[in-house]
Structures are given as C-alpha cells and as structure tokens.
Amino acid sequence: MRIVASAVLFIAILPGAFAQPPNSDCATAALLCAQQPIAGNNTGATGVLPGFCPSTDLLLWYTFTTNSVGGVVNVEISGINCPVVAGMDDEMSVVVLAGNGSCLPASFTAVSACTQSGSLFSATTQALTPNTQYWVVVAGAMGGGATITAQCGFNITLSGPGMNIVGVDFDAGPDVEIPEGGATQLHVTGGTTYSWSPTSGLSGNSIPDPIANPASTTAYEVTTVINGCTYVDTVIVDIIRLIDPPNTFTPNGDGINDVWDVPGIVDYPGSEVLIYDRWGQRVFASNGYREPWDGTNKGRPLSEGTYYYYIQLNELEGRSAPYSGFISIVR
The missing domain is CATH 2.60.40.10 (Immunoglobulins)
Incomplete structure (x- = not known):
C-alpha cells in the first residue's frame, strides 16, 4: 500500500470530477469473456456492497456465465495504475458472487474469498455450477491509514476450467x-x-x-x-495434390518426352519410385524422384516394351494407397 503524505493533486479526486463508469451498478454489469481481458477504472464509481470486502468503496460490477461443464474460475487483476494522490490507497479488491439476478444485496453470496493487492493478484472461486451467471465486484480499498479510497485503472481477465470454452461448447x-x-x-x-x-x-x-x-x-x-x-x-x-503417372514415354534423344515425368510428384520429396520389367526384375529405384527415369538400367538403354511401376508417397503414410500401373517405352 502507498500513502502519500503531501497534499499534491488532492483536488484531482473531488466528487463529481469524473463521469460515473457505466458498470458501477449491478444492473449494468460489464460482460466478461474467457481469456479476453478488458480494462477498467473505478474513478467516479459509486456505491458500496457491505459484508464481502471490508474497507472498500467505489465499486465496478462485472458478470459472466460458466461453460457447460462448470468448475473453478480464476479472476486476475493486473496492470493496476493509481494516481499519486495525498492520502489515497493504492490497492484494489475483487470478490466473485453468486446471485439470483435481482441485484438486491441480500441475494448475493460469495463464491470466492475477497482478495486485495496493489499489484498483480487473482481470486479463485469454488467449483461453480455449469451454465450459470455469476458476478464479479472490483472495488477500491481504503485502509491502513488511507483517507481516500483507491481510484485506479486495471485489467481484468477470466480463465479456468469453469470458464474456458471447451469442445462441447x-x-x-x-x-x-x-x-x-x-x-x-x-x-x-x-x-x-x-x-x-x-x-x-x-x-x-x-x-x-x-x-x-x-x-x-x-x-x-x-x-x-x-x-x-x-x-x-x-x-x-x-x-x-494428386500425381498423374503417364503410361508411355519415348527416350529416343529427340528432346521430346525423353524422360518419364510424373506430374505432381515434386510435392513429395520423400516418395519411393520402383520400376520392374515383365519378369519382375527391378530396373529402377529412387527415394525422392529428383531425376526422372530416362528408360535406362544402370546407364544402359532398356528395350521397348511394357514395364510396371510402383510409387509410394511416404508423406501420406497410413493415409494413402500406393500408385501402381504399367508404363511403356517407345523408341
């Protein structure tokens, strides 16, 4: 807590010097959403709520609805920024309340302890009921010799199992x-x-x-x-991307269709390409089809005829059947 002994800036917090925040009343409570911090400032707020947070005043009201599973909710107050004013407290308080929606003080019960600090702090609730509306009250403190209730800016954030949106929601x-x-x-x-x-x-x-x-x-x-x-x-x-193996090519050295280009295979650098002759002898093998097959086996041109290819796109292992079929060499 910080209490300034001098009288500087005392006039800055005279009643009526600031507009009343729109959520200084239960009926106009601001909506809180999971993991979506909002900024607040209780300067100019009015009202008290006795019985929950002693030595506090100038309330701001917030409300939220739990998710479909319920559970504890954490209310974090961060970025507290209080002006340096003679006699002003510099701590904020927060408490979470259950109620019936009437906004009558007697209708509320606390579902968290009242927590108070001048720096980053939080209040954690008991396990809350699913799909139920609750209220959060943030107020300025006035204790420890302070003569003016804290009027500060801050950020408020909700999180926790009872608030975070889950898959069923x-x-x-x-x-x-x-x-x-x-x-x-x-x-x-x-x-x-x-x-x-x-x-x-x-x-x-x-x-x-x-x-x-x-x-x-x-x-x-x-x-x-x-x-x-x-x-x-x-x-x-x-x-x-699909690959489209052609069924013929003409490796005759005329510069046209001299290699077995497979459209789309460049997208699969880990592919395995195997080619067999009619007797089942492997004549070409490649892991990654960086160099298209030119119709040779160990550098020697293969004869015209029909060959069998097998292509496995390893990036899709377990999700795609291999490609296979026949390829003809025409010279």
Missing part, C-alpha cells in the same frame, strides 16, 4: 485432407450464430455445416457467440 471439428478438386463437409458444434472466413470455396458462410472445396490449402475460421461472448475456432482443409 464450440468446436469447428478436426482438420481434414482432401485431394485436388475434392470437397468435404465442415461441421461446427455449439454456438448460436456462425460466420466463416474466408468465404472462398464454401457453399455458405453463415451455416454450421458448409461444403468446402478450396482450390488450395485453406484455414477456415468460424466465429460464434456464446452467452454474449464472441469466440473463434479454426479448421484447416489441406489439399493433397
């Missing part, structure tokens, strides 16, 4: 992989309204289950509102 679903030109249906659970971004490749941007067929890998964000709070989740639609 809102989930955009797992990331998905689709081939080039393919489509998949996205599905978000929870929330009440939806807004998808970007909208390209979607069959709709305000529905919970749009069809997505993007031209390239895209991270889609979906925004919803839960208990008045805005939340965002992301799902990635990963485009897997």
Whole structure:
C-alpha cells in the first residue's frame, strides 16, 4: 500500500470530477469473456456492497456465465495504475458472487474469498455450477491509514476450467485432407450464430455445416457467440495434390518426352519410385524422384516394351494407397 503524505493533486479526486463508469451498478454489469481481458477504472464509481470486502468503496460490477461443464474460475487483476494522490490507497479488491439476478444485496453470496493487492493478484472461486451467471465486484480499498479510497485503472481477465470454452461448447471439428478438386463437409458444434472466413470455396458462410472445396490449402475460421461472448475456432482443409503417372514415354534423344515425368510428384520429396520389367526384375529405384527415369538400367538403354511401376508417397503414410500401373517405352 502507498500513502502519500503531501497534499499534491488532492483536488484531482473531488466528487463529481469524473463521469460515473457505466458498470458501477449491478444492473449494468460489464460482460466478461474467457481469456479476453478488458480494462477498467473505478474513478467516479459509486456505491458500496457491505459484508464481502471490508474497507472498500467505489465499486465496478462485472458478470459472466460458466461453460457447460462448470468448475473453478480464476479472476486476475493486473496492470493496476493509481494516481499519486495525498492520502489515497493504492490497492484494489475483487470478490466473485453468486446471485439470483435481482441485484438486491441480500441475494448475493460469495463464491470466492475477497482478495486485495496493489499489484498483480487473482481470486479463485469454488467449483461453480455449469451454465450459470455469476458476478464479479472490483472495488477500491481504503485502509491502513488511507483517507481516500483507491481510484485506479486495471485489467481484468477470466480463465479456468469453469470458464474456458471447451469442445462441447464450440468446436469447428478436426482438420481434414482432401485431394485436388475434392470437397468435404465442415461441421461446427455449439454456438448460436456462425460466420466463416474466408468465404472462398464454401457453399455458405453463415451455416454450421458448409461444403468446402478450396482450390488450395485453406484455414477456415468460424466465429460464434456464446452467452454474449464472441469466440473463434479454426479448421484447416489441406489439399493433397494428386500425381498423374503417364503410361508411355519415348527416350529416343529427340528432346521430346525423353524422360518419364510424373506430374505432381515434386510435392513429395520423400516418395519411393520402383520400376520392374515383365519378369519382375527391378530396373529402377529412387527415394525422392529428383531425376526422372530416362528408360535406362544402370546407364544402359532398356528395350521397348511394357514395364510396371510402383510409387509410394511416404508423406501420406497410413493415409494413402500406393500408385501402381504399367508404363511403356517407345523408341
């Protein structure tokens, strides 16, 4: 606690010098959302709430609703910034209350201890009931010889199992992989309204289950509102480029189609490419297809005919069958 002995700036906190904050009354409590800090300042606030935090005054009211599983909630007060004023306390207090929504003082019961400090501090509640509204009261302290209630700026943040949005409340679903030109249906659970971004490749941007067929890998964000709070989740639609092995090439040295180019395989540097002749003898092997096959085996040109290829795209191990088929050498 800091108490300044001199009289400097005393006039700065005369009653009526500052506008009353809009949330200085229970009926106009400001909404708190999980992991979304907001700034507050109790300068100009009014009212008291006896019985919860002794030697405090100038209240600010906040409210929140627990998630669908409930549990403890942590209220953190940070960034406390009090003016240097003669006789003014420099500590803030916080307490979490349960109530019936009537805003009558007798209707509230504390679900956390009253916590007070002049620096970063927090109050932790008991396990709270799911889907239930609670109130947070932040007030200025006046104790230890202070003659003026603390009037300070601060930040307030909520977190904890009872407040953080969980998958049963809102989930955009797992990331998905689709081939080039393919489509998949996205599905978000929870929330009440939806807004998808970007909208390209979607069959709709305000529905919970749009069809997505993007031209390239895209991270889609979906925004919803839960208990008045805005939340965002992301799902990635990963485009897997297909390869297209040709069934013939002409390694005759004319500079046209002299090697077996496989469109799309450059996207898979760890691919394994094997080629066999009609008797099952391996004539070509490559880990990573950096140099296209030129129709030779150990530097010697192979005869015209049909060969068998096997390609495994190892980046998709466990998720994609290998490619196989026949390739003809024409000279």
